[in-house]
Amino acid sequence: MAEQKKYTGGCHCGKVRFEATTDLSSVIECNCSICTKRGLLLSFVPSEQFAFVAGNEAALKDYQFNKKVVHHLFCPDCGIESFGTGQTPDGRKMYAVNVRCLDGVDLASLKRTPVDGRSR
Numbered sequence: 001m002a003e004q005k006k007y008t009g010g011c012h013c014g015k016v017r018f019e020a021t022t023d024l025s026s027v028i029e030c031n032c033s034i035c036t037k038r039g040l041l042l043s044f045v046p047s048e049q050f051a052f053v054a055g056n057e058a059a060l061k062d063y064q065f066n067k068k069v070v071h072h073l074f075c076p077d078c079g080i081e082s083f084g085t086g087q088t089p090d091g092r093k094m095y096a097v098n099v100r101c102l103d104g105v106d107l108a109s110l111k112r113t114p115v116d117g118r119s120r
């Protein structure tokens, strides 16, 4: 059952910390080149449900590839991508939170939904 909960998370060194309210009853496991290499498990969070506790996007390094629609932001100190950003088709900002970077989440219990990002 869908349940929105507030989670805290961040990169490894703590330069960036955030709160995100989202539903982890299903998380996205994408097979695109970067998600594969980084091992990302994603939950998409609208910007009004995402807030920084420490640092912000300007503290991170931006990496873009392919169609350059998604900003893969990673910490210049510890190298972790705790979230990326992008836009919905109607122009709303979304945060693609790396569920592996959320505190206190039992990763093995999550239902993973495969997404075929590789062939998009």
Ligand SMILES: [Zn+2]
Residues within 6 Å of the ligand: 011, 012, 013, 014, 015, 016, 075, 076, 077, 078, 079, 080
């Ligand atoms: Zn860091």
